[in-house]
Amino acid sequence: MFEGISVPVIAKHFRFQWEPAQECYVLLYPEGMVKLNDSAGEILSCCGNQVSVDEIVEKLSKKFPDAHTLPEEVREFFEVAYEKQWINFD
Amino acid sequence: MKNSGSTLIDRPGSPLWLLAELTYRCPLQCPYCSNPTDMAAIKDELSTEEWLKVIREARELGAVQLGFSGGEPLVRQDLELLVAEGHKLGYYTNLITSGIGMDAGRVAALKQAGLDHIQLSFQAGSEDVNNIFAGSGKAFEKKLVIARAVKDQGYPMVLNFVLHRDNIDELEDILALSEALGADYVELANTQYHGWGLQNRDALMPSEEQLQRAEALTNEYREEHPRGMTLYFVVPDYYEARPKPCMNGWGSMFLTIAPDGLALPCHSARDLPIDFPHVRDMSVSDIWYHSTAFNFFRGDDWMKEPCSSCPEKEKDFGGCRCQAYLLTGDAANTDPVCSKSPQHGQITDAVARANCQTKVDVPLLFRNMKNSRTLIAKG
Numbered sequence: 442m443f444e445g446i447s448v449p450v451i452a453k454h455f456r457f458q459w460e461p462a463q464e465c466y467v468l469l470y471p472e473g474m475v476k477l478n479d480s481a482g483e484i485l486s487c488c489g490n491q492v493s494v495d496e497i498v499e500k501l502s503k504k505f506p507d508a509h510t511l512p513e514e515v516r517e518f519f520e521v522a523y524e525k526q527w528i529n530f531d
Numbered sequence: 532m533k534n535s536g537s538t539l540i541d542r543p544g545s546p547l548w549l550l551a552e553l554t555y556r557c558p559l560q561c562p563y564c565s566n567p568t569d570m571a572a573i574k575d576e577l578s579t580e581e582w583l584k585v586i587r588e589a590r591e592l593g594a595v596q597l598g599f600s601g602g603e604p605l606v607r608q609d610l611e612l613l614v615a616e617g618h619k620l621g622y623y624t625n626l627i628t629s630g631i632g633m634d635a636g637r638v639a640a641l642k643q644a645g646l647d648h649i650q651l652s653f654q655a656g657s658e659d660v661n662n663i664f665a666g667s668g669k670a671f672e673k674k675l676v677i678a679r680a681v682k683d684q685g686y687p688m689v690l691n692f693v694l695h696r697d698n699i700d701e702l703e704d705i706l707a708l709s710e711a712l713g714a715d716y717v718e719l720a721n722t723q724y725h726g727w728g729l730q731n732r733d734a735l736m737p738s739e740e741q742l743q744r745a746e747a748l749t750n751e752y753r754e755e756h757p758r759g760m761t762l763y764f765v766v767p768d769y770y771e772a773r774p775k776p777c778m779n780g781w782g783s784m785f786l787t788i789a790p791d792g793l794a795l796p797c798h799s800a801r802d803l804p805i806d807f808p809h810v811r812d813m814s815v816s817d818i819w820y821h822s823t824a825f826n827f828f829r830g831d832d833w834m835k836e837p838c839s840s841c842p843e844k845e846k847d848f849g850g851c852r853c854q855a856y857l858l859t860g861d862a863a864n865t866d867p868v869c870s871k872s873p874q875h876g877q878i879t880d881a882v883a884r885a886n887c888q889t890k891v892d893v894p895l896l897f898r899n900m901k902n903s904r905t906l907i908a909k910g
């Protein structure tokens with residue numbers, strides 16, 4: 442489905458933003474909204490600017506040095522997000 | 532310490548949806564339109580400034596989806612401006628339109644303003660039925676042109692068809708038309724019997740056989756085209772044993788502002804004998820959290836039997852308040868669609884009439900200002 446060098450981008454017609462009223466990141470799409478948990482929010486906020494999956498893992502590992510399962514978590518999240526059509530890979 | 536119940540109900544969540552019904556004016560005359568039948572008496576549309584204020588205040592409260600509807604929202608020449616403000620504030624902006632009043636230039640201008648999504652409604656899958664129901668001989672042709680313009684701007688193609696007795700049998704045409712237009716999502720929504728729809732209920736309600744055939748065709752399409760158009764089939768609640776969880780609960784996430792600034796928990800609520808607040812008199816925040824009207828049916832203290840002791844009350848909130856009022860005369864009653872409602876016979880009678888072999892054709896009452904005035908005069 443994707444590799445370390447794949448570049449995840451948020452799908453067309455979706456908008457990702459921080460919602461102060463919900464106190465979380467959300468994805469908005471036609472007539473709906475998904476509230477994201479903290480890790481999903483962190484991961485998606487790294488997407489864009491041609492950043493690859495590996496680079497996202499690296500960046501987040503620096504930010505959360507104690508999260509040992511982080512690489513797997515990021516990959517799992519991208520699998521789910523791709524299945525739900527929130528993201529595509531360039 | 533004992534408390535007095537309702538005062539300690541958790542503070543309701545913020546509204547997520549702002550539906551801006553910009554106007555009741557519309558060039559079409561669909562007999563299932565959900566607008567109030569007394570719309571001819573409702574004047575004094577909000578000004579651009581007033582709409583901007585509403586849009587800002589609802590966003591501050593946390594609303595994320597902004598829908599522009601009507602009537603036909605394109606009638607308002609300030610639509611682009613309102614869209615631009617909504618977009619700037621971080622809303623996901625949706626336009627719910629019949630397409631009449633749009634041309635390629637206007638689609639481009641809306642795109643430029645930041646409009647995220649357009650839902651285009653058709654009245655049928657064929658030109659003749661479409662135009663009869665739209666009450667306009669040119670509607671279909673115009674819609675085809677607009678649909679292409681919408682697609683050209685890179686929007687997902689979201690089509691809406693309201694299904695009823697006279698178009699539900701042409702579902703094949705509807706699907707073929709949708710495919711030809713490159714639709715991504717198709718909403719096949721059975722008529723809801725509010726507003727003009729209730730006036731025309733006997734003329735519009737499909738028979739059970741018609742309904743089953745349409746559902747079967749929909750499922751067949753889904754199976755044969757796993758990566759095809761996404762179809763949403765909305766079943767008419769008259770044919771179900773349980774009501775829909777209307778608006779996901781009164782005042783829980785939806786805020787509708789009517790063309791004249793009346794604030795409503797759903798677009799049909801205007802029919803209820805409740806004094807709804809007005810955005811000219813109150814801030815959106817006061818309306819949402821503190822007005823009597825928005826607190827009227829929050830929680831479940833207001834419920835009557837059989838709802839109040841029913842284990843399913845968390846699931847459907849007792850159904851639709853407007854339907855309860857329109858059919859039983861008391862908005863706090865169980866929605867008569869529920870088979871547990873003592874007034875459920877009203878629903879089964881209407882369904883029986885729709886299934887009667889010798890059913891006589893009932894004339895349609897078209898949605899227009901003239902018919903609205905006639906209905907008002909009749910009281």
Ligand code: SF4
Binds near residue numbers: 559564566
């Ligand atoms: S349902 Fe028909 S008549 Fe009513 S607002 Fe929509 S297009 Fe106009």
Ligand code: SF4
Binds near residue numbers: 844845866
């Ligand atoms: S009785 Fe009321 S709460 Fe129970 S299922 Fe019927 S409508 Fe819902």
